[in-house]
Structures are given as C-alpha cells and as structure tokens.
Amino acid sequence: MTYCAKITTKKLQYGTCTVRLPFKDPNVEYGNTRQVAAARLTQLERRFAMDTKLQQKYQEFLDEYLEMGPMRKVHKSDYNQGKYYIPHQPVVKEESLTTKLSNKISLNNNMLTGPRIQQDLVIILQLWTNGSEWDQPVDEKIKLKWTKIQQQLKTIDNIKIPRWCYATPGKKVELYGFCDASEKAYGAVIYCRAQDSDKTYRVTLLQAKSKEAPNKQKTTLPRLELCAALLLTQLMEKVIKAMNFNEGEVYSWTDSMITLDWIKEEADRWKTFVANRVSEIQKLLPQAKWNHVITNQNPADIVS
Template structure:
C-alpha cells in the first residue's frame, strides 16, 4: 500500500479557471491584504475529487504502452490517492510497485507511506517514505482507509473502548454507533445490535438526553461492557482469489433485521480454506411485514452484494453461489415474476436480473451465517464464532456434500396474483342459436320444414299441401338450410367470396 503525496497540489488548473480560486493573504496584520490566485486543484471545491481522479486515470491511459502493469493497477487499485494492491508472488508485487512509481513520476505524483506484509517488497524504500506504524497491545499496525492493518501479522484489528460512566441515553448510543468504522461489514452482527436498540428507542419516542428504559439500558450496558474484548480480535486479511476460487453469498432475515454476507472458498497445498469477505445488514421496517417478504429482501441484498463483489473479482459465473434458508423466497425467485403480487414481483425481477447466471440453493438455518447478522450478537459471542468468520464447513467441500435441495409446489406459495376471468357477451345474428332451447334434433328439422313450406305457400311457389305430416324431401331441405346458415355464419371470410364468384358466374 501507498498513497500520493499532496495529490491535489500536483495538478495544475487551467489558467482561465484560476480567477475563481482567489484568496486574501498577508504575512502580518500591519501589511496590506494581497490577492492570490491558486494555480492547483484546491481541496474543498466540488470539482476537486473529479479533477484529481480524472488526471490519474488519463495518465494511466496515456502511459499504458510504456507501463502496462502500472497502468492496469492505477486504473483499478486506487481509491482517490490511496493505492492498495497485491499479487500471487513477491516478484509480481515488486514489479507492480516499480511500474506504478515510474508511471506516476511521469506526471509528478510521488508515492509515499509504503507498507507491505513482506518487508522485502519495501526494502528499497527510504525510511521517510514508509508508513509510520502505531504500536498497540504488542501489535504494530498502520491505518488503511480507516481500518487498522498489521503488516507483520497481515490481519485487521479493531480498537473499540467501552463508554464507562456515561449516561445511557439515545444520544450516547447513537454516538457510539456512529464511531464504528467498518466499511466491509466484518463486525456487522455488533452494529445491527445497536441499530435494533436505536429503532426500539425511536418507536418509544424517547427524548435524546433522558435515560433509556431499564430493559434497553441493561442490554446496552452488557453490550458496551464487552466491546474491549474486540481488542484481541485479529482477522486474517489474506484470501486467495484465482479462477478456481468460489464465492458464496448467504441471506437471512428475522423480525428485527435482515442481512447478507459473502465468503470466498479456495484450496491450496495446505488444505481447504474459507474466509469472510464482506457483509451488510439493515433493520426491518417499523411497518409490519411478513417474514417471507423480509427473507426476499435479504435475498435481494445478497444478490446486490454478490454482484458488486464479483464485478471486482471477476470470477467465472459457475463459481458463484447464493444461499437462503427460506424455501418460499427460493420458490419465488425460481418462478415467473408475473405470477406474484407487486411487492414480490419487483424484488424477484431485480434478483433474477442480478443473479441470472448464478445458482440459488437452500441452506439449513443452523448452517446459515447470515442468521447471525439478522439477529445480532455481542462481542463475546462473535470472537470465537467459526460459522461467522469462515462460513459453514460444506463450502470448503465439493458440491456432493452440500445440503440437498428443497422443492416447494408453486401452487402452494403465498403472494400469488389473483387470476380474474371476464365473460363478455357479443350480440350475434345467428338465428340458429335462437332455437337453442329445442332439445330434439328431429323437432328442430320439422320446425324449419314447416317454416319453409309456409314461405313457399306465401310466394305461391307451390300448391298448398293438405298433408299435415312433413315429407322426407322437406326434411332434407330443412337440414340443408340449417347447414347452409351455420356455414355462412362461422365461415364468413371464406363463404362471402365464393358466393360473389357464384353470382358473377350465374350472371355471365
């Protein structure tokens, strides 16, 4: 690791813009004020971070052919002016260091505050350009983007102290919660415990500076008393990331909170290993919500977290797995989003989009490390919790030893969208349908035969038949009439052109 010395002051501002960076200055109060124009990027202006980062990126692009490794590292491993990088061997890291130093020197960006977990890598760096170490409890550490990192032991440290003698109020609890700096969520079970207490105080509308209720006070004092135990906690930094590394994201929810955590699993000459990479949590909404819905929110958080991690590590999609102990949430994710109500459908759509190339699996609750995030924990519970720091044992094994899948019938799931059927009546000119209540085929033929006989008599096309009974030819004629009208009604597109052609042929 290293950072750029006075990064903003190494970048010139266009002369046309320096008039907007004016300051008044005089060495003594007796001398008149003098106006100066700052010619470099100035800390505090809204454009300063963009200008600084953009110059660094443009430098890496311009020098990519000369320093290919340094260019790649500059584009991917810098956070503003802080460099944190690594490689699989000492020789590769030394090459990264040399190329990055030379590339940045092309534009006057000197690197300083070097530190490494291998002293050989920074052996040629002058003492004044090395990061100053801080000694605490027989351990030397440096600050890395706010985290305490011991280069010698290659582990992360946390220094949290108890607030002894401080009145337990909503303000003091919030102040302590704000003092926790854990950007990757290694201590998330502790932080979510504080968040749950704060939510309870918020529901009670407790005043800021009044003593909290006794039940919350006892819980907080026990939590606060155990914070110094974390000073003995040492979290290994190293996790082997290569094409064979597998990523596992776990999700879980309780009525109080929900969360997700991501683990890396790999193997080497010393055996099988796994390690916690990051975690995230959120308290449950104050509005009442069902547990399956919270489980689905946790699954969405796991999908977002895994997508962000894999975008950085860029591992094959076949090596990425997502886990949940909720069979309902897994069935929702596996189903078609249009089947569910709006709340479920929206989240299922996002999950399916983020994890379309990943696989979702079921994990028993007792083997789900995200369960610790959703319920919270105190320092004593977290210190020796192997499930939290390394995940369940099965992620270090082949997929043959993984938990078996649990199937739920899609028809038995809640939150299914109601299927409404509308019956529409369309008026029709089919005169045959008007006789639908005639339940005898022969009776229908006789009705049409008598009507035909009456029409012929009115048109004087035949003599009046004194015989009451219908003859066989009249029955055949009635059947032909019925069939003709049925065909004309149901095959209009075909029958109309045929009738026109027939009329034309008859006239000609």
C-alpha cells in the same frame, strides 16, 4: 435545546461556545489507536513523496489550523495523554486546486448521535418507538443490551480478518452467499472458497451487510426474507465485479423455503412486491445456484 446539546455545550466569554464530543461513556477503552494513526502517517508521507503539490496544500491546511486555534502542536512528553488518536488524511478534488482539505473520520462507535453498528440502530429504533426522550432513563432490558455491546467493543482489537482470500489464477474458486431476516433486521454475508495447492480448501470472509427492517410500515417475515435475498444478490454482484470473478460457481443460500419458491419461479407469477424483487434477483445474478440452509447452520443469522 436537546439533552445532548445541554451536556456537551459550554458557553465561554464574549458569547462564544465550545462543544465537546458527545461520548456515551468517556471511560471506554479503544485499544492502541496511536500505533494505527502513526502507521497511516507513514503511508501519507510516502504519498507526499510522489505528490509535492498535494504535500504543499496539506501543509498550508495545517498551518491555517494552527494559526486559527483549532489545532495545537503536541510535545513528545504528552504523547501518552491522548485518549483516542485519529488518523488524518487529505481529501481533495483533483479538478479544483482551491478545494479545501478536510478530515473525514469520526468516533461514532462511542457517540450519543449516529451509531453505526446494527444492534445500536435496533436499540435506537426501540427507544424511538417507545417515545423515550434523551434525558429519560431507559428500561432495564435495553440497558442490559447496551451494556453487552459496550463490553464487546473492547474486543474489537482481537478480531482479525485475513485480507487475502487465496484466489489466484488456475485455482478453483467459488463464492458462497448466505442471507437471513428477522422482524428487526435482515442481512447477508459472502465467503470465498478457494482450492489450495495441496487440494485442500480455504474459506475466507469477503463482505457482509445488514439493514433495519421497516419500522413505520410493518411487513411479513417472508417478505423480509425476500428482501434479504435481494440484498445478498446486490452484494454478490458488487463482489463479483470487484474480484473480476468471471468464472467459477456462485452459490446463494437462504433458510426460507418460501423465498426459494418465489425465486425459482417466473417473476410475473407473483404479486407486485414479490414480483419486483424476484425479477431483480434473477436479472442481477442469473448464474447463482439457490439452495436451502437450516436456520441454526446459517452464518447470516447473526447479522439479523
């Protein structure tokens, strides 16, 4: 049995067990999650008003959970006792009337298993490389990194990203993508630059993505920079399709001159690893204008 299982599993009478959520720190503050969950519930009620069959199935699901015991009704006097309020929604396959409804949310930001944010994953890789066990104290350097991440989690409620990118018919719109890599990770970020009515420009963040660098099979930094360029290209293609962005300029930026040289030449000029990735970049996004950006001015640097 792993250390995680030992600290989260409690044996009850009659051979049954209860397993609590494996929080890294039970004292982490999540902000006002009840308000968010209540807003989602209001949206769900509007959905039920238009789909009575779904409402009936959902009610049957809740009744079954109440009867079986995994769920209980909470009285108004206990509303403020919850640590984390999870918005629940029905997930059902339309082609099957007998498909069970389920809850597909998680608390991975504060779980011992399956961390999702990039720095978490980098730390886990470091622990794995060092051969650390679950019950073994980490070294001071890793401890400081995790403490910093934990403190930053509390500021998530203060982050606000506009959902509207000011892209409307008749306005000049451009997409700007940046990519970067390090020996630990690589990533990409895309911005929309739209002309406003007074001929000023508004820039908004559209999407970002990152990946861990291969750990078992080490590769060179220039190759990782090329992987970042491919990731940006794949991400940009998805954004263009989602926005129906048929007109307008597309610009891609990297701080690697080697990557730029690779992309601007014919793919068959290079060896297999480089040729395959350059070929896909040129095929997916032939209209992109590739440029060089200074490292300290590259917004994708924080991703890697």
